[in-house]
Every structure is written in C-alpha cells, then in structure tokens.
Amino acid sequence: MLNALTLFLFLTLAFAAAAAAAATGVTQQLWCVAKNNADDASLQAALDWACGPGGADCGPIQAGGVCYDESDLIGMASLAFNVYCVKNGMNEEDCDFGGAAALTSLDPSHGNCKFQSSTVISGNFSTTSNTSSLDSSSADMRMSHGSSEVRTLQLLFFAIVMIFL
Numbered sequence: 001m002l003n004a005l006t007l008f009l010f011l012t013l014a015f016a017a018a019a020a021a022a023a024t025g026v027t028q029q030l031w032c033v034a035k036n037n038a039d040d041a042s043l044q045a046a047l048d049w050a051c052g053p054g055g056a057d058c059g060p061i062q063a064g065g066v067c068y069d070e071s072d073l074i075g076m077a078s079l080a081f082n083v084y085c086v087k088n089g090m091n092e093e094d095c096d097f098g099g100a101a102a103l104t105s106l107d108p109s110h111g112n113c114k115f116q117s118s119t120v121i122s123g124n125f126s127t128t129s130n131t132s133s134l135d136s137s138s139a140d141m142r143m144s145h146g147s148s149e150v151r152t153l154q155l156l157f158f159a160i161v162m163i164f165l
Contacts, residue, residue, distance in 0.1 A: 029117040030103050032085040032095035033078040040073055046097035047077040056084040060113065067113035077101075078108050082115050090118030 034043055051058035060067040061076040069075055081101045085094050095103050109115045 027119050028105055029107070029119055030090050030105060031078075031108055031115050031117050032081045032090060032101055033104050033108050034074045034081060034097075034101050035099075036074065038074075038077075038100035042098055042100045043073050043077045046100045047073070047080050050077075050080040050084045050097070054080075054084045054088075056080050056087065058083065075108075075110075075113075079113065079115060082108070086116045086118055 034046075050056045051061075058080050059065055061079050062068060067076065067079050077097075077100070081095060081097055085091075088094055090103070092103060095101050107115065107117070
C-alpha cells in the first residue's frame with residue numbers, strides 16, 4: 001500500500017510539472033519582411049509573384065490602400081511577403097522570396113498599416129495567428145496547442161495510475 005501511495009504522489013508531481021511546462025511555453029511573434037539590402041528588381045519580382053501567383057491579398061498596397069506608398073518598395077514588398085507567409089506558413093523557407101526577405105521579431109507596422117503576425121510557441125510554429133490587422137483595428141486570435149497537450153498528459157497519467165492500482 002505504501003509503494004502504491006508513493007508511486008501515486010510521484011506521478012501526480014510529475015504530471016503537474018509537465019502540465020505547467022506545456023501551459024507556459026515561450027511565445028514570440030514573427031513577421032516576414034523584405035531585406036533592406038535587396039535590390040529593387042528582385043523586390044519587385046518577388047512582390048509581383050506574392051501578389052499574383054502566390055495569392056497574397058495585396059489590396060492594402062494598391063493605390064489608395066492603407067499601406068500604399070509608391071516611394072517605399074521595401075515597405076510594400078514587406079507587407080506582401082508577410083501576407084503570403086501568414087496565409088501559407090511563417091517559416092524561413094516560405095519567407096525567402098529568392099533571398100529578398102527574412103523573418104523578424106520586430107513588428108514592421110507603422111501608422112495605420114498594421115502587419116499580421118504568426119506566433120511561435122517554445123520553438124514550434126503554432127497555427128497562423130494574429131495580433132494585428134491590416135487596418136487600424138486589432139483582434140487577438142492567438143491559438144495554441146497547450147490544452148490538447150495537457151489533455152494528453154492527463155490521459156497518460158490516468159493510464160499509468162490504473163496500471164499500478
């Protein structure tokens with residue numbers, strides 16, 4: 001009986017520690033932006049691809065759009081690259097655009113031009129999420145997999161306890 005109680009207490013503490021670790025993962029927001037040293041021709045070609053075949057919604061950088069600034073190719077390309085990556089995956093492979101773009105943890109939003117972000121939790125990309133929108137409003141739609149991880153740990157704990165009792 002003492003061994004079963006000791007095992008139960010040990011497993012309870014192990015479960016609590018694992019659940020706490022799963023629930024408190026480090027989060028970081030990422031954006032895909034154009035590199036400052038990319039040449040204009042490469043940026044324009046990548047921008048055209050992102051807004052065309054890439055399927056990014058480039059409405060905000062069209063004439064009259066909230067992010068339109070014909071003198072800022074880097075800014076407009078950054079928005080197109082970021083929109084593409086939010087839609088298709090915020091990772092180094094998708095945020096390359098022929099070497100013209102890179103991931104950053106610095107929010108490139110400026111004025112009313114707000115960039116969406118994706119969240120990384122403990123080094124793993126979560127489902128695409130957002131803390132900003134493409135206009136002046138913002139909505140927090142962050143999602144994580146913490147609750148499913150905790151549920152899996154609960155089921156594992158229950159199975160181990162049932163085996164030993």
